[in-house]
Amino acid sequence: MVTSKTSSANELNLNKSQIDLVAKCFAALGDPVRLQLLQLLSERGEICSCELEGPLNKSQPTISHHTKVLVESGLIVGEKRGKWMWWKLNGQTFDIVRRTLGNL
Amino acid sequence: MVTSKTSSANELNLNKSQIDLVAKCFAALGDPVRLQLLQLLSERGEICSCELEGPLNKSQPTISHHTKVLVESGLIVGEKRGKWMWWKLNGQTFDIVRRTLGNL
DNA sequence: TTTATATATTGACATATATCAATATATGTG
DNA sequence: CACATATATTGATATATGTCAATATATAAA
Numbered sequence: 001m002v003t004s005k006t007s008s009a010n011e012l013n014l015n016k017s018q019i020d021l022v023a024k025c026f027a028a029l030g031d032p033v034r035l036q037l038l039q040l041l042s043e044r045g046e047i048c049s050c051e052l053e054g055p056l057n058k059s060q061p062t063i064s065h066h067t068k069v070l071v072e073s074g075l076i077v078g079e080k081r082g083k084w085m086w087w088k089l090n091g092q093t094f095d096i097v098r099r100t101l102g103n104l
Numbered sequence: 105m106v107t108s109k110t111s112s113a114n115e116l117n118l119n120k121s122q123i124d125l126v127a128k129c130f131a132a133l134g135d136p137v138r139l140q141l142l143q144l145l146s147e148r149g150e151i152c153s154c155e156l157e158g159p160l161n162k163s164q165p166t167i168s169h170h171t172k173v174l175v176e177s178g179l180i181v182g183e184k185r186g187k188w189m190w191w192k193l194n195g196q197t198f199d200i201v202r203r204t205l206g207n208l
Numbered sequence: 209t210t211t212a213t214a215t216a217t218t219g220a221c222a223t224a225t226a227t228c229a230a231t232a233t234a235t236g237t238g
Numbered sequence: 239c240a241c242a243t244a245t246a247t248t249g250a251t252a253t254a255t256g257t258c259a260a261t262a263t264a265t266a267a268a
Contacts, residue, residue: 014143016136023136029205030131031226032123039118042208050244059228064246066226083235083244089208098205101133104146104198135256154214163258168216170256187214187265 014100021074025097028073033058034066041076041089049085118204125178129201132177137162138170145180145193153189 014022028034033056040055041047052063067087070076074093079086118126132138137160144159145151156167171191174180178197183190 013147014139019136019139019143023134023139025134026130026139027134030127030129030134032120032127033226035118035123035127035130038208039123048244058226060245061229061247062227068246069225080234080245085245094205094208098202101198101202101205104142104193137256152214162256164215165217165259166257172216173255184215184264189215 022097022100025073025075025093028069028075029097031066031069033062034070037063037066037070038075038089041087046086046088049087126201126204129177129179129197132173132179133201135170135173137166138174141167141170141174142179142193145191150190150192153191 029038036056037052040052049060049063049067052058053060056063056066058066067076067078067085070087071078074090075097076087077090079088133142140160141156144156153164153167153171156162157164160167160170162170171180171182171189174191175182178194179201180191181194183192
């Protein structure tokens with residue numbers, strides 16, 4: 001039999017700064033516009049800012065604001081190609097968030 | 105071969121009101137104090153409000169506020185036993201949130 | 209019924225957030 | 239270079255949120 005040190009029923013207990021990071025992700029996910037944006041992103045794999053104003057029905061500065069929030073949470077990453085910003089999901093961060101949610 | 109009607113890479117596409125519901129859950133998850141609270145809840149299975157002030161280091165009204173936010177999102181449910189309020193996680197809501205996150 | 213205790217509500221305050229118009233910056237094209 | 243276009247930033251505004259003191263409500267005990 002393999003012995004293991006388990007502090008509680010759950011394997012991983014988050015410390016304060018880890019909690020803050022994940023909380024920031026959840027907060028970023030906690031807006032309908034950003035959820036729609038992420039859904040579009042997940043459907044297409046990659047999406048340009050210029051393709052978002054239509055479906056999201058928001059002004060250009062508002063779109064820019066939301067992408068910034070998502071970048072700062074680590075949920076998406078951006079790459080500039082010519083005049084266009086292309087966004088894609090950051091799988092690593094999503095994994096962390098999923099794992100956290102899975103342990104609740 | 106089984107044919108299936110897939111509108112996109114993802115199976116389920118959320119409509120506006122579904123998005124609002126899930127967004128409300130994520131917003132509820134997007135606070136460090138509430139994440140700590142949920143972690144305690146998940147460790148113990150059930151927890152009383154009176155057991156939260158200590159670990160969370162917040163005032164009684166603040167604890168009450170946070171439990172209310174979690175109830176209104178559907179993430180926890182409460183039951184009054186005598187003078188005490190006992191809280192537990194609502195697995196159904198967590199499943200919906202996990203499924204949504206899994207599809208992104 | 210009076211008293212003590214657990215929780216909820218109210219009110220106040222400071223901070224955060226979502227939104228857009230106006231403007232700035234960056235990049236490609238003539 | 240001058241111009242057009244895609245995105246970012248700034249400033250303003252309205253609304254939402256986290257927090258606690260004070261108070262109200264509910265429940266048990268004496």
